[in-house]
Amino acid sequence: xxxxxxxxxxxxxxxxxxxxxxxxxxxxxxxxxxxxxxxxxxxxxxxxxxxxxxxxxxxxxxxxxxxxxxxxxxxxxxxxxxxxxxxxxxxxxxxxxxxxxxxxxxxxxxxxxxxxxxxxxxxxxxxxxxxxxxxxxxxxxxxxxxxxxxxxxxxxxxxxxxxxxxxxxxxxxxxxxxxxxxxxxxxxxxxxxxxxxxxxxxxxxxxxxxxxxxxxxxxxxxxxxxxxx
Amino acid sequence: xxxxxxxxxxxxxxxxxxxxxxxxxxxxxxxxxxxxxxxxxxxxxxxxxxxxxxxxxxxxxxxxxxxxxxxxxxxxxxxxxxxxxxxxxxxxxxxxxxxxxxxxxxxxxxxxxxxxxxxxxxxxxxxxxxxxxxxxxxxxxxxxxxxxxxxxxxxxxxxxxxxxxxxxxxxxxxxxxxxxxxxxxxxxxxxxxxxxxxxxxxxxxxxxxxxxxxxxxxxxxxxxxxxxx
Numbered sequence: 033x034x035x036x037x038x039x040x041x042x043x044x045x046x047x048x049x050x051x052x053x054x055x056x057x058x059x060x061x062x063x064x065x066x067x068x069x070x071x072x073x074x075x076x077x078x079x080x081x082x083x084x085x086x087x088x089x090x091x092x093x094x095x096x097x098x099x100x101x102x103x104x105x106x107x108x109x110x111x112x113x114x115x116x117x118x119x120x121x122x123x124x125x126x127x128x129x130x131x132x133x134x135x136x137x138x139x140x141x142x143x144x145x146x147x148x149x150x151x152x153x154x155x156x157x158x159x160x161x162x163x164x165x166x167x168x169x170x171x172x173x174x175x176x177x178x179x180x181x182x183x184x185x186x187x188x189x190x191x192x193x194x195x196x197x198x199x200x201x202x203x204x205x206x207x208x209x210x211x212x213x214x215x216x217x218x219x220x221x222x223x224x225x226x227x228x229x230x231x232x233x234x235x236x237x238x239x240x241x242x243x244x245x246x247x248x249x250x251x252x253x254x255x256x257x258x259x260x261x
Numbered sequence: 262x263x264x265x266x267x268x269x270x271x272x273x274x275x276x277x278x279x280x281x282x283x284x285x286x287x288x289x290x291x292x293x294x295x296x297x298x299x300x301x302x303x304x305x306x307x308x309x310x311x312x313x314x315x316x317x318x319x320x321x322x323x324x325x326x327x328x329x330x331x332x333x334x335x336x337x338x339x340x341x342x343x344x345x346x347x348x349x350x351x352x353x354x355x356x357x358x359x360x361x362x363x364x365x366x367x368x369x370x371x372x373x374x375x376x377x378x379x380x381x382x383x384x385x386x387x388x389x390x391x392x393x394x395x396x397x398x399x400x401x402x403x404x405x406x407x408x409x410x411x412x413x414x415x416x417x418x419x420x421x422x423x424x425x426x427x428x429x430x431x432x433x434x435x436x437x438x439x440x441x442x443x444x445x446x447x448x449x450x451x452x453x454x455x456x457x458x459x460x461x462x463x464x465x466x467x468x469x470x471x472x473x474x475x476x477x478x479x480x481x482x483x484x485x486x487x488x489x490x
Binding site: 123191192194195233236237247248250251252253254256257260 | 336421422423462468478479480481482483485489
């Protein structure tokens, strides 16, 4: 692995006290510090994909919540590490005023700043290996490879259905929904090993199950269907 | 099959001109005409289940539409048989003002009055055969049996996963969602042969696929997963 700069980056975020943003460029770099140096190229050629990586890696999402009971449905994942009491006293967030199932969902999405940074990097590594993805500049490829291994174009599969994912799907949003979503083998674990991409329909079908639970579930369905015929 | 009364029932519905409500009691019955005579018992012992049957059988549903783009998200299914022009001229419904995917969903849920009535009856027949379901009065059992065949307690399965469905699930609504939903083997066909009940998670996983497409899809997934390991 590369040794990183990790200098704190000035931030006006009210949550900076929980976790300071840090520079993720290689130690001893020239020029200014950057939190997501490996996203610079995607920011230029596919800004919405770069935004999606940063957002999904670091923020909780509302998923299918209706706006009414959503509460803080996009909040930094590491803020959800704080206790109800700390959230209320320090940030005026009243968890107890949210519906129980919203609280559960928000708390499930908690993750440390370090895990979120590693997830963003892993997602970028996966995106560049999708079919029809842009080719990363060599410095970014080297950076990503140092953490996650060699990159082979066109090898990123849907985590759920195991079919190749095309980068072009990102451009095909419908009703505000991308047909590719960030997906977790275990929906309660936001770590690089556990994160991937999936077709929206696959992610919806998996639901709150772990991937293993999902496969066991559909295997049981097929056994019963075949047993009937 | 029984011969039914089928006398028109007075209705203040503005859509009565499209399809008059008709009496579905046996021909030559005593007393007043009734559109859903076989729901009388459920109306007493489980009024919300009776309402659900009538609503799901006869109305389009908003499914997961957000309220904003829903338009007329609950409307009698047979109203959706009319052309855009008729809807506008006769009922002031402007289909063209809805989002294209909402129009598609509404139009997919169209069905004749007669099919909706047959669906409601079939759903009632299925409900009485769920585990822990109330026992139907003998006149209702005879009526339903005449159309859909003998009834065997505890034999109604989830259409998708083929596990037994318990009547008690109807009482376990969460966030306004029942864990049992009305389900269609072909989501574009609202007929008694094509309608059933499914766990909410199963119905969500099936999505817009036909049941055959869904089974083929999950079979492909399992083959790929096993091929990898």
